[in-house]
Amino acid sequence: MTDQPNFLFDLLPAYLRADDFKADALLEEVTRLIGQQAIAIERDLARMYEDCFIETCSPWVIPYIAELLGAEGLGSGGGAGETRRAVANLLRSRRQRGTMGAVSQIAQDVTGWNAEAREAYRLLAGLQHLDYVHEERPGTLAIRSARTLEELEPWGSALVGEVRRGASGDRTMRAEVTGLAVAAHRLRAFPVTGARAYAIENREHAFTFSVLGNDTALFDPSVPGPISRLALENDADPADSAARADPRLYGSGKAITIFAEGWPNRRPSAEERKKPVPADVIVPADLSSWGYKVPKGRIALDPVLGRILFPLTQGPTRGSFVRVKYHYGFAMALGGGEYVRPPIALPPHYTRLRVHAREYGDPPKDDFASIADAIAAWRSALEQQSTAMEDGGDAAPSVFPALVVELMESGLYSGALDVSLDPGQSLWIVAAPQTRPVLWLSDAESGAQDALKVRGATGSRFVMDGIMLAGRGLKLSPADQDEEEQGDGDLCDVFLSHCTLVPGWGVTHDCEPLRPADPSITLDGTRLCLRIDHSIVGKIDILIAAVTGPPAKISITDSIVDATAPWRNAIGSADANVGYAELTIERSTVIGEVAVHAIGLAEDCIFQSAVTVARRSRGCVRYCYVPEGSRVPQRFHCQPQTAKSAVPQQPAGDPAAQAFRARQLADLDIRIAPRFEGVRYGSPDYLRLTGCTPGEIARGASDASEMGVYHELHEPQRLDALGARLTDHCPADFDSVVLFAS
Numbered sequence: 001m002t003d004q005p006n007f008l009f010d011l012l013p014a015y016l017r018a019d020d021f022k023a024d025a026l027l028e029e030v031t032r033l034i035g036q037q038a039i040a041i042e043r044d045l046a047r048m049y050e051d052c053f054i055e056t057c058s059p060w061v062i063p064y065i066a067e068l069l070g071a072e073g074l075g076s077g078g079g080a081g082e083t084r085r086a087v088a089n090l091l092r093s094r095r096q097r098g099t100m101g102a103v104s105q106i107a108q109d110v111t112g113w114n115a116e117a118r119e120a121y122r123l124l125a126g127l128q129h130l131d132y133v134h135e136e137r138p139g140t141l142a143i144r145s146a147r148t149l150e151e152l153e154p155w156g157s158a159l160v161g162e163v164r165r166g167a168s169g170d171r172t173m174r175a176e177v178t179g180l181a182v183a184a185h186r187l188r189a190f191p192v193t194g195a196r197a198y199a200i201e202n203r204e205h206a207f208t209f210s211v212l213g214n215d216t217a218l219f220d221p222s223v224p225g226p227i228s229r230l231a232l233e234n235d236a237d238p239a240d241s242a243a244r245a246d247p248r249l250y251g252s253g254k255a256i257t258i259f260a261e262g263w264p265n266r267r268p269s270a271e272e273r274k275k276p277v278p279a280d281v282i283v284p285a286d287l288s289s290w291g292y293k294v295p296k297g298r299i300a301l302d303p304v305l306g307r308i309l310f311p312l313t314q315g316p317t318r319g320s321f322v323r324v325k326y327h328y329g330f331a332m333a334l335g336g337g338e339y340v341r342p343p344i345a346l347p348p349h350y351t352r353l354r355v356h357a358r359e360y361g362d363p364p365k366d367d368f369a370s371i372a373d374a375i376a377a378w379r380s381a382l383e384q385q386s387t388a389m390e391d392g393g394d395a396a397p398s399v400f401p402a403l404v405v406e407l408m409e410s411g412l413y414s415g416a417l418d419v420s421l422d423p424g425q426s427l428w429i430v431a432a433p434q435t436r437p438v439l440w441l442s443d444a445e446s447g448a449q450d451a452l453k454v455r456g457a458t459g460s461r462f463v464m465d466g467i468m469l470a471g472r473g474l475k476l477s478p479a480d481q482d483e484e485e486q487g488d489g490d491l492c493d494v495f496l497s498h499c500t501l502v503p504g505w506g507v508t509h510d511c512e513p514l515r516p517a518d519p520s521i522t523l524d525g526t527r528l529c530l531r532i533d534h535s536i537v538g539k540i541d542i543l544i545a546a547v548t549g550p551p552a553k554i555s556i557t558d559s560i561v562d563a564t565a566p567w568r569n570a571i572g573s574a575d576a577n578v579g580y581a582e583l584t585i586e587r588s589t590v591i592g593e594v595a596v597h598a599i600g601l602a603e604d605c606i607f608q609s610a611v612t613v614a615r616r617s618r619g620c621v622r623y624c625y626v627p628e629g630s631r632v633p634q635r636f637h638c639q640p641q642t643a644k645s646a647v648p649q650q651p652a653g654d655p656a657a658q659a660f661r662a663r664q665l666a667d668l669d670i671r672i673a674p675r676f677e678g679v680r681y682g683s684p685d686y687l688r689l690t691g692c693t694p695g696e697i698a699r700g701a702s703d704a705s706e707m708g709v710y711h712e713l714h715e716p717q718r719l720d721a722l723g724a725r726l727t728d729h730c731p732a733d734f735d736s737v738v739l740f741a742s
Contacts, residue, residue, distance in 0.1 A: 005035040054088045062087060069094070070728075097729055103182065106725050107738075111718040113184040114223060120179040179735045182726065186715070187684055187742040189224035189327040190337045192436060194259070195410045196359045197308060197322040203290055205315035209306035209324050211412060211438050212470060214507040214682045216306040219327040220255045225742050226329065226684075227255065227303040232284040245282035245301065252276055256301070257325035258308065262317030264297060276325075285309070321359040329684035329742065331710055334558070335500035335536040336466045337436045338410060344465050344497055347426065350402035351378060357411020357437070370415050371405055371429065371439075378403045402426040407437035407467070414440045418453045420479065421460035421491070431466030441472035451475040451522070456491035463495045469520075470502040473538070477524040491528040496535050503538035503562040503681050511680035516564040519574070523581070529553040532561075536681065539563040539592060540571045542579030551597045552581040556588050560687060560709050563592025566609045570594055578614045587701075589687050589708040591679070599633055604701040606674050606708040623702045628669055639696045640672040672696050674708070684742070691740060 004010075009017065009031040020027040050056040054065055059080040066087050089109055096102035100117045107115035197207040210216045217226040227249060234246040250256045258277045277299060285292045287302035287309055294300045300309040308322070316322055333339045353374040356363040368374040381399040389397075401424055407413060409432070417439075419427060431437050441450055451472040454462045457479040478490040501520035504513020520538030523530065527549060530540075533556075540561065544552055554571070563570035570592025572579040582598045589606045598615040603622045611630040613619070619633040626638050635641055647664050650657035675693050677685030689698060689706055698706050699716045706716060719738060726736040 003039060005032045005039060008035045008038075054084060054091060059084075066090075093729065103180065103726065103729055106729060107182050107184065107722055110722045110725055111184060113186050113718075114225075115182050115184045117180060117182045120181055179737060180726070180730050181737050181739055182722070183739045183741040185223055185225050185742045186740060187219070187224060187329040187331060188333075189219040189221035189255075190330055190333075190339060191221070191325070191327050193325050193338060193410050193434075194323050194360075195325075195436070195438075196357075196412045197258075197324045199322075200290075203309075204312060205310035206290055207308040207310075207322050208509070209308070209326050210328075210682070211440075212502065212507050212682065213509060214511050215509050216328050216682060217684060218256055218303040218306055219329045220249060221327050222255075224327070224329065229284045229286060229302065229304055232256075232301070232303050234279070243283050243285075245279045245284060247279045250279045250282055250301075255327055256303065258282070258299065258301070259323040259325075260299070260310075260316050261320040263310070263320075264314060323359060330686070331684075331688055332713055334498075334534055334560075334709070336431065336468055336498045338434045340433075341431075341466055341498050344428075344430070344463065344495070346404065346428070347400075347402045349400045350404050350426075350428075351381075351400050352404045352406060353378060354406050354408050355413065357407075357409045357413060359411050360409050367408075371407075371413060372415055372417060374405050375403065375417075375419065375427070402428070404428040404430060406430055406432050407435065407439075408432045410436045410438075412438050412440055414442055416441060416450045416452075419455070419462070421454070421456040421462065422479075423457040423489075424459045425456075426461040426463070427454075428463040428465070429467060430464070436466070436468060438468045438470060440470050453477070454491070454494070455479050456526075456528075457489045459492050461493045461495075462491065463497070464499050465497045466499065468500040468502070470506055472505060473518065473520045473522060474501060475522045475524055476526050476528060476530070478526050491526050493529050493531070495531045495533075496537070497533045499535045499537075501535070501537040503536070504564050505538075507680070507682050511682035513564045513681075517568065523552055527552045529555070531555045532557070532559050534558045536560045536562070539569060540579075541569075541574045542572060542581050542596070543574060544580040554581050554583050554585075554596075556583070556585040558586070558709060558712060559588045561588065561590045561592070562681060562687075566592060568592045570609070571596060572612075578612060587709065587711040591687070602632075604705075604707055604711050606697070608674060623700060623707065625672075625674055625697055625700070625707055637700075637702075639700055640668050643668050643672055643696055 006028065009028045012027075012031075016027070047058070051058055051061045054062070057065065062080065062083050066083070069087065069090055093102050093106050100119070103117035104115050107113065107117065192209075195211055197209060198211050198213040200206040200208065200213070208215065209218065219225060220227050220231075232245055232249055234244050245251075245256075248254070259275075260277055261273050263277070281298050283294065283298045283300045285294075285300040285302055287300060287305060287307040290307075290309065292300050292309060294309055294311045296311050296314055298311065301307075302309075306326070308324075310316060330337075333341075354363075354367045355371055355374050356367055356369060358369065363369050368377065378399065382401070385397060385399050401422075403426070405428065407429070421427060429439075439452070441452055451474065452469065453475045455477050456462065460479075462476075476491060476494055503520060504516045505518055505520075506514035508514065518538075519541040521530070521540045523540070523542045523544060525544060527544060530552065532554075536559065538561075540554070542552065561570050570590050571581075571583065572593065572595035578595045578597060580597050582600055583594070583596045583602070584600045585602050585605055587604045589608075591608050593609040593612070594607060595612040597613070599611075599613050599619045599621065601620055601622070602624050605624045607624065607626050607630070610627055611632050613632050616631065616633050620636060621632045621634070621638055622636045624635075624638050626632055626635065626641070628640070644665055647661060647668070650661045652658070672694050674697055675690045677683075677688040677690050679687065687709065689708065689710070693706075701707050701711055703714075704716060705711050705714045722738060723736065730736050
């Protein structure tokens with residue numbers, strides 16, 4: 001193909017071109033016009049050939065190719081590049097139609113979950129009869145082999161005899177023999193890098209991976225799924241009877257790593273301190289009772305409970321720290337962690353100071369070893385700058401009234417904090433990117449209230465981002481109670497983003513709260529604006545006298561408020577009265593009772609216990625689960641009230657019909673109620689709705705997603721999209737079922 005319009009004129013004999021030159025080049029002009037049209041036609045033909053392929057077609061052709069595939073609107077939510085990618089993936093899967101690899105890839109592309117597909121009949125185990133031996137079924141199920149039984153998960157036990165049709169969300173394999181099962185791992189594996197292991201107080205040389213001291217299952221990020229004790233064993237060499245960790249799961253850069261300074265060498269070199277414990281000294285063991293006798297020179301590790309045990313006579317060096325790197329399972333990015341957090345708004349001018357965890361050694365120059373030291377240095381610099389400016393200095397300020405304290409590692413930061421902010425001052429305590437720092441508030445003084453106290457004057461602001469707070473709670477109060485009564489001298493705004501204020505201040509080894517009745521947040525006389533986003537907090541106490549002035553404002557989005565029991569007060573006053581606050585809550589789950597002055601808006605939420613609002617004339621509750629007996633503003637599509645309104649009325653003079661209707665309403669109260677996989681903080685399925693949760697809740701949000709904190713996962717929409725795609729890729733006599741492996 002040429003792009004020269006004179007190619008036809010150049011083919012003419014030389015004498016004709018010479019004569020045309022004498023005749024004002026009329027022939028050359030005509031052939032140029034013909035050549036331009038020929039080039040355009042040739043380019044159009046080439047373009048038409050390229051438009052036959054999704055990789056090279058023009059953007060306007062992509063919807064037509066999608067229509068030919070029967071997938072109109074595929075990838076319409078994004079740009080042309082995303083739509084082209086979606087259609088290309090569909091074409092690839094169509095070419096591989098019928099293979100298990102293609103079905104697994106489709107499930108991953110549609111849902112974003114790690115998935116595996118299998119044919120049910122290949123998992124079928126049938127009994128043999130001695131008179132009618134089926135030679136095509138030579139295999140038997142070795143029930144004495146724990147590893148064989150473990151490999152059946154999540155498919156469940158082998159299919160024997162008559163089975164019923166499976167349903168999406170089942171935990172075990174119950175598809176028909178001709179069915180197709182897809183096991184989906186919904187949980188995500190979140191890393192914790194270089195955190196300090198928790199030393200068990202009543203056990204010698206015993207540790208837990210969780211810094212809070214609770215048992216936690218260790219996850220393999222490649223699945224993602226929990227690591228069993230058998231999976232951690234290295235069975236590469238059957239002749240080697242010594243148990244040791246599999247280097248595919250344990251080691252530097254793998255799922256699990258342990259750093260023990262000064263073990264077994266009491267005087268390690270600087271290079272040895274940086275190296276992790278090698279895999280050949282790790283013994284996978286069952287440490288559920290801490291009764292395992294660890295051989296000398298080895299370390300026992302239980303991945304199911306997240307426990308570590310050193311030999312009784314060979315523990316870590318006194319004064320050194322045991323640090324761990326592992327992955328834990330959770331449904332979504334919530335409560336802080338080593339995931340990418342959205343940036344928070346900072347003022348145009350601020351002072352940034354860095355604080356390092358104690359287990360990482362002495363901090364670098366100009367950095368600090370504690371948050372209190374950083375705040376004290378900032379205050380001292382502010383006073384010196386103010387004094388210098390009062391003495392006539394005209395230099396530009398180098399220290400600003402806004403302080404950002406950045407916690408640099410996923411370590412433990414201990415010590416009590418008592419912060420007092422002057423008018424216009426702001427304090428941000430934020431986690432560095434890809435870290436999960438833990439602020440542990442222990443007993444600093446016997447009998448004293450060692451909470452994180454923040455007092456503020458007019459225009460002051462306090463922000464925490466990506467922080468886990470344990471040991472005590474957060475107490476907010478005005479700078480001066482007398483000034484607060486006059487409407488002055490109070491905190492302006494408190495913002496908690498991607499934080500965890502551990503419910504009950506801490507947890508035991510089985511995730512039970514240590515102090516279940518104590519609050520995570522206390523509003524002591526302050527009428528501030530409290531905002532909580534993508535966080536996990538315990539109960540919120542509101543200690544405000546409802547005399548004069550506006551109520552405090554509390555805004556909660558995509559979060560969990562856990563009072564640790566349904567009968568405790570989750571949001572309200574500590575003296576059992578209505579808390580003087582106006583609540584706005586969206587896409588959240590509340591465990592415990594709520595008693596506030598007013599609710600501006602409640603949407604897509606689950607209230608496990610009764611909600612009491614003093615002022616019902618304003619506000620709205622939309623698409624929420626609100627238990628019977630609650631006193632709330634106007635409701636719109638709330639459960640179970642919407643379901644009860646559909647029950648037909650019965651004649652007043654018919655006692656039997658009235659009794660029947662009463663039983664129907666009582667059955668609805670029982671049937672339409674949230675059911676959770678786990679109710680304790682620290683478990684991977686914390687407040688996750690079960691597969692048997694009724695559709696009025698599982699699909700009862702404003703956009704037909706599930707109510708509660710996991711609304712943004714949009715799992716019902718994922719399952720619907722996956723079901724539609726599986727129908728297109730399954731044989732005519734196959735039925736598909738989705739199993740939740742995690």
